[in-house]
Amino acid sequence: MDAFGIIGTYIAAAVGTLAIGLFLRWFDRKATAMVQWRKGPPWYQPIADVLKLFSKETLVPSTARRTGFLIAPAIGLAASALVAAILWSAVLRPDVGFVGDLIVVVYLLLIPPLMTIFGGLASGSPHAAVGASREMKLILSYELPFFLALLVGVIHSDWSLQLGQSSVIGVVPLYNISGVIAMVLAIIAMQAKLGQVPFDIAEAECEIMSGVYAEYSGAPLAIIFLGKAMMLAVMPLLLITVFWGGLTATPLGIAAFIGKYVLLVVLVTLIRNTNPRLRIDQIMRFFWFGLAPLGIAAVVLAVLGW
């Protein structure tokens, strides 16, 4: 693939994922509203939000490290766009994948929250500092079960760390016990990775005033908004790719793919609307002493071939 091809893939994947992500944001809000006896926002709401934020003034706190504060969201967005590009090319063209891209994806997925942390810390606000420390603890918590869950997928796709491969092989671990456990773990971890209730402690509005995002405004906030939309589109994609057979190029396959996608987003919405926010130590306990042993069990089962 030549340079233009790569850059083209990247930009196309970024824009496409953003479009999907913004749509999913609306879908999420609308579904939430419907569950709560409300009417909810119109379909163009996320677009209007983003455009508005871009057109507004950008405020920089006097205590902030300005460059870092302003550039961090953009780095996060670019990294998630890269993940999107890798994932989409793994889904759409499994032959171009490369060995170990799963680990690359896992680490690249660390960058957006990390940039959130960095931006929050660079803002010099105490609320953001507490929010950032919570976000870091959250990463520590979910990374373990999330990775264990992914490993189950890896083991089932013949120990291959290549994303495309698992789809090509078409392993559907949902047919076995360890796959089911791993899927559940991954969905919960996805909830945490997306920073949704019950794991939205980093931006807990009522405790620490939007936490890490408290100081952002205008264009950087718009980029954060886009980044979150992107993550909302990327995470279900990752789960489908690793656990749920990816995409097969038949009409039925495409329909199934969209169905899985929507189902995962609905799950995210449902979980976030039927749970209160947990405390940080409860989250750590839950992930480390609840889910991680489960994940280990799943991995053991997977190794045994279950």
Add this chain to the structure above:
Amino acid sequence: MRKPKLRELKEAIRAVFRGPYTTKYPFEPHVPPDGFRGRSEYNEDDCIGCKACAEVCPALAIKVEDDTAADPPVRRLTIHHDKCVFCGQCELNCTVETGVQLTKTFDMATFDRSELRNSIEHELVICQSCGAVVGTRKHLIWLAEKLGAKAYANPTLILTADGSMGLAEPFADDVAEPLARNELMRILCTDCRRTIVIREVWGE
């Protein structure tokens, strides 16, 4: 009976299928229930300008201005809706009961605060001797009507009332100093009237 999350799920599904509970308000008009305490307005026909409303208003939202320099002299009663707390005291304590009333209007939002007024003007009756305010013409007429025959005890009242009826010509405006007994038959404020009486009783 413990059914964790099931009740919520049922309610959520009910919510999805029953449709939103949301009002259609800005697209369809909203009518507040009877007895709603909304924007208060003076009733041009009934208000007599007695300023009882201003006296009882706990928020001091009703301002009274007496402009004696104007011709004819006027009293302006203004309800400041930006200050009003919509308690209904003015309506409840109105002398004529219908002079000021709370309407059902609730939408008063504006970018210009000076729009948030409701005022009424009344012609004032001025003391012919010292120029002090006696009261609004309507108030005095209302008093005269209320008092019926007893109103004749007070020339100010009867003069104002009759004047409006055109039955009697008021005296000329030149008031002799010092006030003498014959000046009693003019439109006088209470102070001047008292002065005349005292002078009458105790003499010079």
Add this chain to the structure above:
Amino acid sequence: MSEFVAESQTPSPLEGYVGEILSALGDAVFAVEQCDERRGFARIDPARTVEVARKMFVMDGARFVTATGLDVRDGIDVLYHWAFEPAGVVVTLKALAAGPDITLDSIANDVPAANWIEREMHDLLGVNFPNHPDMRRLILDDSWPEGVYPLRKDFDQIKDRPPLPAIPPAPEEDLI
């Protein structure tokens, strides 16, 4: 002393539950102004507020409701309101903070509920509670001058208003 009450009401005899409570305080009570089924008003020795508060605090079902500060000619009258459930009784004990420095012993060390109200009386009326655990400003704003007590009778709410706090300066506007 509050002249109105003192003039208009003759001391009632101690009776019922309220009477029991008041008599338990012994000679700390100077005078009983009212004592009926559910309400009691009594004047106590201002020097013995702490002792009285301790006695009241341990009584069965006693709850410190609040205190009222009241500017009277001789100083500041402080009224301690104590409720007794489930009898529904409220007993009010009055102590006069007199003298040039208007001082009364703080009961906040023994009755935590009195902490805020004493701070507030200090803010608004200038009553001094020398041994109060935490006598910081509670209810007036930061720019309010020291020594101006809005609840005193010589304070006129419109004429004596202190100047308003300054507008916070904008941080320097240098572009990036």
Add this chain to the structure above:
Amino acid sequence: MALMNWALRKSLWVYHVNTGACNNCDIEVLELLTPKYDIERFGMVLVGSPRHADVLAVTGACTRQAQPRLQEAYRQTPKPCVVMAIGACANAQGIFTEAYHMGAGVDVAIKAVDPDAIIAYVPGCPPKPEAMIAAAVKAMELIKTL
């Protein structure tokens, strides 16, 4: 730019500032979020930081202590923004005008920081949620002309 204006109109985020209110206005502001009124259908949401806000919903009589904080909060709101003075207290200090602990009034305090501030007055004690929705609609109309 017409697009940006449209976006601003369709996505007014509200930050709620209480400058010494009795709660009623605040309850009614919150009420706007709830199923009955659901201002999210106009794209309005309540946000946790003035940095995200387009509308400052100010309630309360602007006490001395709250006044500098209100001014600071206004300064920390990215422009363009609309200040919505909700209720009699925020409009003209209502029943509390003569009290000793009052500041200068919401509009005076904000105009002291920015003379060009857009201030919408929503009278009522408290205004009905419908009145606030009507005010929001008027604010959107005003933004159209910006």
Add this chain to the structure above:
Amino acid sequence: MSHKSMISIGPFHPLQEEAEFFQLYLDGERVVDVDVRISYTHRGIEKLDESKTFDQVPFVVERVCGICSASHPLAYIQAVEEIAHVKVPERALYLRTIVNELARIHSHLLWVGLAGHFLGYNTVFMWAWKYREPTMEALEIATGSRVNYANCKIGGVRRDITDEHLKMIDRLVTGTRGDIEMLTGAVIDDPVLHARLKGVGVLSKADAYAYGACGPTGRGSGMPIDVRRDDPYAAYDRLDWNMFVEETGDVFAKAKIRLLEVLESIKIIKQAVHDIPGGEIDAKVENIPAGEAIGHVEAPRGETFHYVRSDGSNYPVRHKIRAPSYNNVPTFKASCIGADISDVAITLASVDPCYSCTERMCTAVDAESGKEMFDFAQLVKLSQEKTERIRKQI
């Protein structure tokens, strides 16, 4: 510790409707000390009330706190009625009861919703407020405004509720019963809520007494107090209802008590609407004699306490207001230290704090302030003085 990190909750907090400045001193996420600075909502209306007559004061008192706008005027009026020895008509007592209980439903559901929001459980917030909506409608029908009722008057109530409206209120309120029962069950049975609320912010019974806690905060800690039962007012002693007390003292207990009280309030309203007698709604009050009295009322958050002193003029000499939050809020000293930020946020919310209440005004007008007095004898005296003055001038 040499250095204290501080996280502030407030003054402008997204969901804390009021301005207050909680300073949480932290060690990591753990709160080692809590301090609070109030005065943001201190409006200091006492001096304002120099120009407020006994009849105007209820309107000011109503605005002490929006959510207690039914109970503050009632407490004040009961104190004044005690000074004036007024016998209030039966119908007025029932009407007062109805409005107060409606306000209680409104306040408790509001709290449940806000607590839900504090926990990030927005669905509970939305649902609770949706179920509260009929109550608000009923209040609007009954009093003409959703939250400021303006219906109390010395000697009775200001406006009557017609039978038709009473039926409508009954229908509206009873209609929400099923929903509220569902919500109660959903909150009480939710395991995740248990994790967040049980054992959090525990206020022991001894501490509750020491801080003088009242209302659901006190009842949640095992204090069996309720002014409606202990010192009955309005029509509460004529109706059948229960008081709930929980011993655990945690946030969960307070939430449970509030939810159960909502159901109890519905019961009270149903009875009151059924039993309400006809007749006058207002007793004539000539003038307020000199004297002092205490009025207290069980507001949704606890005991609202008013002390009124009169000197026989048209103005109160001293009007002391003690709102429930004034005693409930300082209990954070006993219940918050050592907890997490998240827990502290919900614990602070669990007392249903009301800062405008806490920083209420105290109506204190001194008799010697030289104000005019308008009773009849004084008017005659004034007139005589004036006559004398004019005479001298002449």
Add this chain to the structure above:
Amino acid sequence: MLGIWEDMAAQPILIALVFGAIVWLSSRILPLLGKILAIAVGIWVILCCAPIVGAAPMTFAPLASFDIFGVTLKVQFTIATLSSLVAIGVASFIILIAAYSFGHPERDRREGKFYAYLLWSLAGACMVVWASNFFVLLIGWEIITIMLLLMLNIARKNNSVEHPQTRRKTGFTRALIVMVLADACLLLAIILMFALSTRPGQPLHNLALACPGRHLPVDQFGWTGYTVYALLLVAALARLGAVPLHLWIPAAAGAPAPVLACLPGMLNKLVGIYLVARVTLDVFAPDTTIQIIMMVVGALTIITAGFKALAQHNLKRLLIFDDITQVGYIVLGIGTGTALGVIGGLFHTANSVIYGMMLFFMSGIVTRASGSDDIENMGGLARRLPITFACGIIAAAAISGIPPFNGFVSKWLIYQATLGMRSGMGVAMLVVAVFGSALTLASFVKVIYSAFLSRPPVDVPKSAMEVKENFWTVMPMIVLAACCVMFGLYPQSFIDSVILPAVADVNMDASGALVYADRAMTTATGGLWNPSVAMGLILIGIAGGLILSWILARGKVRIVRPFLSGEMGTDPDGANDDRFRIRGTGFYETLRRLPIIRMFMKQ
């Protein structure tokens, strides 16, 4: 003795020893001399070694030999690619340390002796890596040990000067004990080998090291082989500071930054890893048991040191523990026994030394600029030390394995190696390794925040406020940061040109466990992932985001006060209210309340 000057190995060693002695003698009179000489000797060593990289191993004639019990002990050197590389590494790091120390004023004249120790340990290191047999290796090893203890002594004295009242335990005694025990192990191992090698015809004859084609399965000698291997491992791991032998390392915490940078930072790591790699690759072919032991040790090191690092409130101690986690990865990588793992492990060694030194340099400036090495008393340095801040971020990202920096690449190799084992064991190691890097990341969030981003404390000493960056302190960090980025972006060329030959060079055994044929595994062919491409794409993304913001927002930027939920703080600016300074030390206090984790988090 004439041969010395022709012996390319002996010559730099001798020079280093001699110049070391000169520095030691003149340290009081000419403090600058030490630094200059250290740089000069470093350059000399590099020049000597550079031609040998990639060439066939050269064995020089023995300089001396003794016969003991039928065994010939020769003082003899062999130069091979791997050993030259290690020597070049040591030398270049010594240059950087010396350069850095130009900008780092000594507190004490006695520290001048440090450069003598530095030179001597360079000599020792050279002896270790170029040794032809275990005898020479032992000599070099002991030299390093002594130097190490001398340097630790500086740290100890330093500590007692800095904290006279607290008399904080420096752990010097502990270090001494661990060192002595470790060296005793080495000695014992060599004696055992000596015993084995007495039998003629044995491959270990004459304690030879690096004999191509003589790669022995460790079980060939039965339990003796295991014992020898274990003893060697213990010696190396103790030097590396792997768990549970890490206890001595925190003793260095009081040392000034240059000392610190060479203490656990590079010398031991390079030399220790060299020993492990050498023994594993060359002498004994480890069997599965030993592999598992090594992997477990690696994993334990990662987890324990990771949590320990989280718990630290002292910057240097924190960095030291984070450095130890990297040892875990290396041991883990080598322990996998696959080519990928070994390549990853060696690459990780290089990488971890690079960013480790960078972090220790950073700690030096930061500590001086904030007047304390407790991170609680730091803050706001990003404004004062912008370059240090940037380098610190790069180093932190690299050590936490954030793409596209070098740490990620080598960790990636190690992960693939563990998974390549296709066993539950490998999976477990992989999980631990990934989780460990999250822990490292967490500890660096704390460091970066506390030192650079948080509000500065109000009571920074005046002398500390005046500390500024200068060329000498910043230059080594920039060089290392550039290395971090380059190795991260173009790992392939480094692996191809350096690591692979080194491994190929020592591993000639086609039938052994190590197979060097797996080049494809390290190559990303045809895929999208390529660190440099990815970096380019990320840069495009960032530029896109910024351009979008610029076009739409047209640069409307305004400076405001931080939003403190409406409160303003005590001073008019609101920014300097000390109460609003959230301490980074509190970030992970929550973890202390969790069961099990509590034990790791003990300070």
